[in-house]
Amino acid sequence: MNTTTASTGLQSLSISQRIIAGSLALLLGLTLLVGTGFAGDFRLHNGAHDTRHAMGFPCH
Amino acid sequence: MIRNLFAAALLAALCAGLITAAIQHFRVTPLILHAETFEGEGGHSHGAEAVAADHDHAAGTPEHEHDAVAATEAEPEEWAPADGFERTAYTTLATVLAAAGFALVIGAVSMFAGLPITFANGFLWGIAGFVTFSLAPAYGLAPELPGMPAADLFARQVWWVGTALATGAACLLLARTRAGWAFAVAIALVAIPHIIGAPAAPDKPSAVPAHLATEFAAITLGTSLVFWLILGTIFGKLNDVFAGRSATIPAGATA
Numbered sequence: 001m002n003t004t005t006a007s008t009g010l011q012s013l014s015i016s017q018r019i020i021a022g023s024l025a026l027l028l029g030l031t032l033l034v035g036t037g038f039a040g041d042f043r044l045h046n047g048a049h050d051t052r053h054a055m056g057f058p059c060h
Numbered sequence: 061m062i063r064n065l066f067a068a069a070l071l072a073a074l075c076a077g078l079i080t081a082a083i084q085h086f087r088v089t090p091l092i093l094h095a096e097t098f099e100g101e102g103g104h105s106h107g108a109e110a111v112a113a114d115h116d117h118a119a120g121t122p123e124h125e126h127d128a129v130a131a132t133e134a135e136p137e138e139w140a141p142a143d144g145f146e147r148t149a150y151t152t153l154a155t156v157l158a159a160a161g162f163a164l165v166i167g168a169v170s171m172f173a174g175l176p177i178t179f180a181n182g183f184l185w186g187i188a189g190f191v192t193f194s195l196a197p198a199y200g201l202a203p204e205l206p207g208m209p210a211a212d213l214f215a216r217q218v219w220w221v222g223t224a225l226a227t228g229a230a231c232l233l234l235a236r237t238r239a240g241w242a243f244a245v246a247i248a249l250v251a252i253p254h255i256i257g258a259p260a261a262p263d264k265p266s267a268v269p270a271h272l273a274t275e276f277a278a279i280t281l282g283t284s285l286v287f288w289l290i291l292g293t294i295f296g297k298l299n300d301v302f303a304g305r306s307a308t309i310p311a312g313a314t315a
Contacts, residue, residue, distance in 0.1 A: 010176040012303070013061055021062040022171030025069065029164025036158040038217055046140035048154035050147065054088040054280055055158055056194050056203050058216035 065171065068298035069163040076291035077159030081152040083283050089151065091276045093143075095205035095268045162189060163291055169228070175235055182296025186288040188231040194284035196227040196250065200258030203280040207267035211259035223253040 013021070036048045037057040045052075045059075052059040141150040166189055170177045177185050197220045204210055230246035266273065 010170065010174065010299075010303075013171075017061055018171040018174065021065050022168040024062065025065060025164040025171065026168035029069075029161045029168060032157050032161030033165065036154045036161060042138045042140075046138065047150040048158075049140070050084065050089050050092050050151040051154035051158055053092055053203070053205065053276075054084045054151075054155070054283065056198050056201075056280055056284060058201060058210070058213055058220055059204065060206065060210060060213065 064299070064302040065167050066164075068177075068295055068302055069167040070160055071298055072291055072295035073159035073161075073163040074156060075294050076163075076287055077156030078152070079290055080159065080283060080287040081155040083286065084151060084155060085148055087279050088276070088283060089148070091272060091279065092206060095207050095272055095276070098267045098269065098272075099207040159287070159291060162193065162288075163295055166292075167295070169232065173232055173236065175232075177292065177296045177299050179293065179297040179300045182292040182294070183289060184235075184292070185296065186290070186292025188228070188235070189292060190285050190288035192224050192228040192231055194281060194288070196253070197223050198277070198281060199223075200254055202273075203277045205268045205273055205276050208273060209261045209264040209266055211261050215259040219253065219256075219258045223258075226250065226253050 010018070035044055037052055037055065039045065049059065051057075141147040166177065166185060169175075170185075200223060201216055201220060210216065226249045230249035233242050233249070234246050236242075
């Protein structure tokens with residue numbers, strides 16, 4: 001994976017770097033999606049209401 | 061390295077999210093507001109106005125009373141952004157945050173699977189994202205307007221997530237290998253949620269006129285496609301730019 005020069009960023013990363021980066025991104029990404037698309041809390045629901053309908057998340 | 065991934069994902073999400081929010085403001089939200097006018101007494105209205113009769117709450121919400129009077133001027137029972145600028149601002153914010161969530165999730169998939177997101181293939185990532193997170197869920201749970209009858213919220217959320225996971229796995233599998241078995245598995249993964257079937261809406265008349273609902277379904281799916289194509293393309297372009305900056309040999313021509 002980390003041989004010579006890379007043509008993209010991803011190929012220059014080691015497996016462990018990819019796993020760390022991927023885990024952090026997944027954690028933050030899912031938190032954002034749960035908060036905007038799924039959370040039952042009425043403040044999050046009402047604030048993101050139109051986005052939920054527009055993006056096709058189940059709402060109501 | 062990690063910084064590059066986050067910077068590319070968040071910048072792409074900001075661009076795609078803002079463009080999508082603009083489309084939503086002009087084409088999608090007016091339909092939601094229009095639909096809310098048909099709900100009348102007993103139907104669901106947006107947030108503060110009324111959360112009435114046939115409104116389904118998230119699992120775990122305690123029993124509570126809704127005031128049927130609840131016109132726009134009534135004391136709000138629960139917070140909701142005021143119609144107009146505030147509501148638009150919250151919708152824009154929520155759309156950008158959701159965009160960031162989607163961007164980070166496909167960025168994570170790219171990292172785990174060892175499949176780079178580039179300018180050359182960003183369009184395909186976008187199509188895969190659209191199919192995974194918009195089209196496949198919509199195939200079972202059509203985009204809903206306020207006031208349309210719908211099944212239990214939690215059951216729909218579970219089906220939505222399961223469908224996205226299965227469809228996304230199918231896209232990923234086909235991105236890795238085009239072997240015959242992979243096609244068979246991918247077809248099974250895509251089909252199984254629909255064979256199980258989405259939670260069916262109760263057989264009640266909809267408060268929303270059909271032409272509004274069909275227009276909404278078409279426009280939200282179209283908007284989602286635009287969102288995903290922009291997100292994938294910009295994400296890939298930024299990855300190329302950042303990789304070119306940090307590598308000793310710049311990334312290949314991408315124009």
